[in-house]
Amino acid sequence: MADSYDCIVIGSGPGGYVAAIRAAQLGMKTAVVEKDKVGGRCLNYACIPAKAVLRTADILQEVRDAGDFGVKVAEPEIDYDAVMERRAKVVKTLTGGVSGLFKKNTIEVIEGEGGLTGDGKVRVGETEYEASKAVILATGSVPRGIPGAPLGGRIIGTEEAWALDEMPRSLAVVGAGASGTEIASAYVRLGADVILLEMLDRVLPSEDADISKVAERGFKKQGMKVVTGTPVENVEAGDASVTFSYGGEKGEADWLVICTGRGPDVEALGLDEAGVERLENGLIKVDGALRTSRERVYAIGDLVPGPALAHKASDEGIIAVEDAAGEQTHPIEYADIPRATFCTPNVGSFGLTEEQAREAGHDVVVGKVQYGAVGAGTVYGDRTGLIKIIGDKKYGEMIGGHIVGTRATELIQELVNAKALEGGYPEIARIVHGHPTLSEAVMEAARAADGWLIHG
Numbered sequence: 409m410a411d412s413y414d415c416i417v418i419g420s421g422p423g424g425y426v427a428a429i430r431a432a433q434l435g436m437k438t439a440v441v442e443k444d445k446v447g448g449r450c451l452n453y454a455c456i457p458a459k460a461v462l463r464t465a466d467i468l469q470e471v472r473d474a475g476d477f478g479v480k481v482a483e484p485e486i487d488y489d490a491v492m493e494r495r496a497k498v499v500k501t502l503t504g505g506v507s508g509l510f511k512k513n514t515i516e517v518i519e520g521e522g523g524l525t526g527d528g529k530v531r532v533g534e535t536e537y538e539a540s541k542a543v544i545l546a547t548g549s550v551p552r553g554i555p556g557a558p559l560g561g562r563i564i565g566t567e568e569a570w571a572l573d574e575m576p577r578s579l580a581v582v583g584a585g586a587s588g589t590e591i592a593s594a595y596v597r598l599g600a601d602v603i604l605l606e607m608l609d610r611v612l613p614s615e616d617a618d619i620s621k622v623a624e625r626g627f628k629k630q631g632m633k634v635v636t637g638t639p640v641e642n643v644e645a646g647d648a649s650v651t652f653s654y655g656g657e658k659g660e661a662d663w664l665v666i667c668t669g670r671g672p673d674v675e676a677l678g679l680d681e682a683g684v685e686r687l688e689n690g691l692i693k694v695d696g697a698l699r700t701s702r703e704r705v706y707a708i709g710d711l712v713p714g715p716a717l718a719h720k721a722s723d724e725g726i727i728a729v730e731d732a733a734g735e736q737t738h739p740i741e742y743a744d745i746p747r748a749t750f751c752t753p754n755v756g757s758f759g760l761t762e763e764q765a766r767e768a769g770h771d772v773v774v775g776k777v778q779y780g781a782v783g784a785g786t787v788y789g790d791r792t793g794l795i796k797i798i799g800d801k802k803y804g805e806m807i808g809g810h811i812v813g814t815r816a817t818e819l820i821q822e823l824v825n826a827k828a829l830e831g832g833y834p835e836i837a838r839i840v841h842g843h844p845t846l847s848e849a850v851m852e853a854a855r856a857a858d859g860w861l862i863h864g
């Protein structure tokens with residue numbers, strides 16, 4: 409029998425590492441089990457590397473557009489090796505930061521694959537560890553392939569797409585959700601031929617329909633071929649390329665990137681043996697405090713229902729360990745978690761789309777304003793960005809917020825914060841916003857919902 413702890417966290421992604429730090433802050437002797445690299449998939453392979461490469465694409469775009477602002481530059485060139493080097497450096501800095509926080513908080517890292525035993529202990533290899541207060545399952549998710557296109561060789565998932573050794577000449581991206589649009593809009597601006605294929609009838613199908621329209625226009629302007637409402641079929645991977653067909657046409661690309669979703673990484677966890685129940689969709693069943701059906705075992709992040717997002721995983725980690733420590737915690741309002749997609753144009757949203765709000769029977773009011781309505785839109789060169797607030801007339805409540813355009817991923821937070829503090833669109837309409845900022849367009853959209861748009 410090896411060491412015992414108050415709290416053992418399995419998985420060190422944004423769910424697991426934040427849970428571990430909070431547990432240590434609350435006085436628990438804490439260990440984290442990790443089978444790969446500290447920081448989880450988010451920091452090592454997913455969110456962070458993606459954003460590092462997207463940042464390069466954004467800078468390249470700004471340089472290309474510099475002439476519009478009176479700056480003469482030669483046609484910029486991409487040094488792909490340097491892009492990948494910077495990507496690796498960003499990852500190293502951030503994962504090193506997590507390791508540093510583990511040391512600072514006296515959190516032990518146990519290297520290896522962890523799972524539960526029948527009596528609720530944690531097994532890593534031949535060693536069993538006991539956790540007196542909580543075991544937090546935080547092992548995240550793995551990609552799911554699509555029928556007829558198994559992952560391997562020239563058919564890759566999102567994590568591989570952000571780590572290609574050489575700049576691809578062409579990419580076929582299957583699935584136009586958050587990950588698919590980020591990959592497509594990064595590589596097309598870096599200079600690859602990109603086709604984005606979506607089976608549903610529009611890009612970003614879970615966003616509000618108005619947002620999808622503006623995003624699709626932006627993608628096409630970048631030179632991307634966008635095909636919606638059509639499945640990808642007859643996929644055949646060769647040594648140097650992949651061929652496929654869609655809606656009667658044939659395509660070929662260096663890589664086919666599958667961006668159609670992920671499933672929970674539960675294989676090694678021993679859930680059945682430990683009596684941890686799962687839902688029909690394979691996710692782990694939890695209550696509002698992230699407790700599973702097994703006493704003292706919690707599950708968080710991509711293992712449980714709700715949007716598969718890093719900040720959601722982190723918040724759940726905090727709630728789980730606070731509950732284990734006997735603290736009063738508050739369940740998450742899942743609908744109000746901000747969703748951020750870092751394609752260009754940027755997309756940020758929360759809550760219901762207009763269509764969902766009408767279906768849910770709300771007395772819907774819509775406040776819609778383009779960035780061009782305020783000075784900053786013109787000054788900064790984005791007049792087509794769009795803010796859309798969905799409200800319910802009865803109490804002025806905001807039930808959805810949708811933004812597409814420059815810095816949408818930052819701007820959405822204002823609406824989320826106001827809602828969390830029980831503010832509605834009439835309050836946003838009355839808060840003084842700095843000038844000239846894009847946030848003034850958020851205020852104007854709230855005024856539009858309240859019936860007194862000034863710049864409209």
Ligand SMILES: Cc1cc2nc3c(=O)[nH]c(=O)nc-3n(C[C@H](O)[C@H](O)[C@H](O)COP(=O)(O)OP(=O)(O)OC[C@H]3O[C@@H](n4cnc5c(N)ncnc54)[C@H](O)[C@@H]3O)c2cc1C
Binds near residue numbers: 421449458521748
């Ligand atoms: C390409 C891509 C881009 C994304 N971009 C964003 C974004 O910009 N913003 C955002 O909010 N979300 C983004 N996401 C989603 C985000 O990555 C996940 O929601 C988040 O990583 C979930 O965190 P987690 O802690 O649950 O798990 P993970 O980050 O998946 O970490 C789980 C860890 O557990 C380890 N592990 C698994 N099994 C075991 C075991 N049995 N024993 C020990 N260790 C184990 C794994 O090695 C891994 O390190 C993106 C996802 C992808 C794929």
